[in-house]
Amino acid sequence: MPKTLPTAPFEGANENLSATTAPQDVSREDAATFDVLRKMREDILCCVLKPDQKLKFGELRLRYDTSVGTLREALSHLVSEGLARTEAGRGFQVAPISLADFLDLSELRVYLETKTLADAIRHGTDAWEAEIVSSYFLLSKLAAPRPDDPLSVKQEWGKRHKRYHDALVATCRSPWSLHYRSELFDQARRYHWLTMIHSRLHRRNEHLEIRDAVLARDSDLACSLMEKHIRTTVEQAVSDVPGLIRGNARALRPAGRRKS
Amino acid sequence: MPKTLPTAPFEGANENLSATTAPQDVSREDAATFDVLRKMREDILCCVLKPDQKLKFGELRLRYDTSVGTLREALSHLVSEGLARTEAGRGFQVAPISLADFLDLSELRVYLETKTLADAIRHGTDAWEAEIVSSYFLLSKLAAPRPDDPLSVKQEWGKRHKRYHDALVATCRSPWSLHYRSELFDQARRYHWLTMIHSRLHRRNEHLEIRDAVLARDSDLACSLMEKHIRTTVEQAVSDVPGLIRGNARALRPAGRRKS
DNA sequence: ATTTTCGAAACTTTCGAAAATATTGAATAA
DNA sequence: TTATTCAATATTTTCGAAAGTTTCGAAAAT
Known part of the structure; x- marks a missing residue:
């Protein structure tokens, strides 16, 4: 049973409120x-x-x-x-992956990415624009990775891709929306990775289009481009990642083979 | 530097897909x-x-x-x-609390609670209805706690309240939405607790109204009631929890006083 | 009186090993 | 053959203590 904590009893709770924001994202931990x-x-x-x-x-x-x-x-x-x-x-x-999972998380992503993007545009600053320009530039220096590119290239592209998307929504005022958006973005990266490995499809420069719509503060256009961006990614994965669409995914398992 | 893991190298990723769903909620851990x-x-x-x-x-x-x-x-x-x-x-x-945080998370809650509720109604089953009836019954046996009720009563009410709200959305098909809904519901519980402690306001029986709308499969009504339910809770906290609305919250700090 | 320095105390972080639990495989029984 | 038991092995879980930081406060210096 829990022993007592040497702390003043809690009666009114009229004390003890603080003013800072909510979820702690990736901040430097231990x-x-x-x-x-x-x-x-x-x-x-x-x-x-x-x-x-x-x-x-x-x-x-x-x-x-x-x-x-x-x-x-x-x-x-x-x-x-x-x-x-x-x-x-x-x-x-x-954690396992599955088509159902990817569809589900992508649906929620559409909502969160567009919501945070609209709010970010509403509260955008010069510094925000600058980071968008800069992170887009870095992203554009690397062509979208092909299946036979080395791992390190894919990883670097992944980093820049994330940095660019983070930059877009950086001035959004809703910490909770940003927090969940970020988690789902990472989740989606697992499926993007599989797509990168399998697909040779060349996509038009959606990132540039989004950048320009955002810098023009055209919220509706930017959000609709963003939505299309996410949905296209899903379609690409569905059509190009073998095993994802079929239920037999279970057959294709982890690394571990039984020994002997 | 990381030593090598005795595992087969990863080239194609054409293998290794699974079919189950995504986030692990509160499942029995260690x-x-x-x-x-x-x-x-x-x-x-x-x-x-x-x-x-x-x-x-x-x-x-x-x-x-x-x-x-x-x-x-x-x-x-x-x-x-x-x-x-x-x-x-x-x-x-x-984690700190603040009015800004409560407003932010409540806004997202409105979206997730209504979205999951609509979907749950769409896919509702007999067992789902039964659990709603049953959990509502248990909730209604306990009058909404007053500031001077003992802690254990408040805690029991909190448990039943959560169980009822969980029951409402149980048949929603989106694991990610359910997962985040649940996290935000818990977050909100901290503020509800403060409200319970301070407010004597008597609210009409919103839980009953929601239950009936849900059982009648009236999605629009149910969602609109749910939204009102959440917004009313926010308003109640804003007006009745001292220190929450003012920026001086910082003055009211934790338990720890300096020693000697 | 105020600031700075420095050592002691308080606390956090990390680790390796003991205890508990699950898995495997061979031997036995149906 | 198929199922079951049981012991050996592999793996996870929990703990206490050593190592590393930060915080606090008294003494020295400005």
């Missing part, structure tokens, strides 16, 4: 733990750790060179973000 | 850890652990009778949920 968390997240997003893969502490300890305690902490975080799962006493595994 | 997590969450929601309060491991260890490792894991989870914060090397604290 140096080491956060480092492991970031690396693991990146590895899951890039499918280095594959969907459904069992995450054994033994292997993880070697890979990230840290202790189980630190690993558990990071894994716990990933579970909340929906990138991993855990079950009572049988450890952790990478 | 018995002990999850227990601590649940208790801490409840304590934060009921302001036993007050906004901005420093969460020291020494005290927490006594209160929850567990080790620091387990505590860190739970705290890590709470940070992801937005109920706690942490900063590099100076520990954890309960």
Whole structure:
């Protein structure tokens, strides 16, 4: 049973209110733990750790060179973000992916991306515009990765892509919307990664179109382009990622093959 | 640097897809850890652990009778949920609250609650209706708590209130919407708690009205009632919770007074 | 009186090993 | 053959303590 905490009893709650904002996003956490968390997240997003893969502490300890305690902490975080799962006493595994999941999260993304974008445009500043210009520039320097590009190129493109999309909505005033938008964007990155690996389809320069609509403060156009951007991505994944559309996805499993 | 993981290299990703759904909500986690997590969450929601309060491991260890490792894991989870914060090397604290935060999260709640409710009505089953009837019944057995009711009554009402609202949207088909709806509902509970403590306002039986609209499958009415339900709650908090509306909230701080 | 310095105390973070639990595979029984 | 038991093995979970930071406060200096 819980022992008592040496703290004043709580009666009225008329005291104790603060004024700051709400969800804590990626801020610098505990140096080491956060480092492991970031690396693991990146590895899951890039499918280095594959969907459904069992995450054994033994292997993880070697890979990230840290202790189980630190690993558990990071894994716990990933579970909340929906990138991993855990079950009572049988450890952790990478969260599964599925067409249904991708459709579901994309639908919510359309709402959150357009909502935050509209609000960001409404409250845009010079610095906001500058970061959009700058991050778009960096993104445009890298052509959209092809299936045979090396991993590092794909990863760098992924980083710049995220930075650009973050820049677009940076001045949105709703911390909660931004927080969930960011989580879903990361979720979608796993599917983007699979698409990048499989699809050779060349898309017209949607990022440029969005940038220009945003800088022109044309909220309706920008949002409608953004919506199309997301939906096109879904269609591309559906048509080009084998196994995603069929229910047989279950047949294609993690890395682990049974031994002997 | 990361040592190599003894795992087959990842080239095509044409393998490895699974079919299940996405976010892992509150499912049974690791018995002990999850227990601590649940208790801490409840304590934060009921302001036993007050906004901005420093969460020291020494005290927490006594209160929850567990080790620091387990505590860190739970705290890590709470940070992801937005109920706690942490900063590099100076520990954890309960997430702050503010009017701006409450307004922001309530706005998003209106969208998610109505969206999930509409979808739940669309896919409602007999079992769904039965749980709504049953959870409403349990809720109605307890009159809305008054400021001077004992803590345990307020807590029990909170549980039944949550169960009822969960029941309403249970058949919604969007796991991501449900997941975020649930997180925001919990967030709102902190503010509800403060309202319960301060307000003597008697509200008409909104839960009954919503129940009947839902059972009648009148989606438009149900959603509009739900929206009003949420907005009324905000207004009640704004008018009855002292310190919430004024910016001076900062003056009213945690429990900790300096010693000697 | 105010600021700065420095050492002690308080607290957080990280780790490795012990305890608990689940999984595997071989031997036995149906 | 198929199912079951049981012990050996592998893996997860929990804990306590060492190592590393930050905070606090008294003494020295301005």
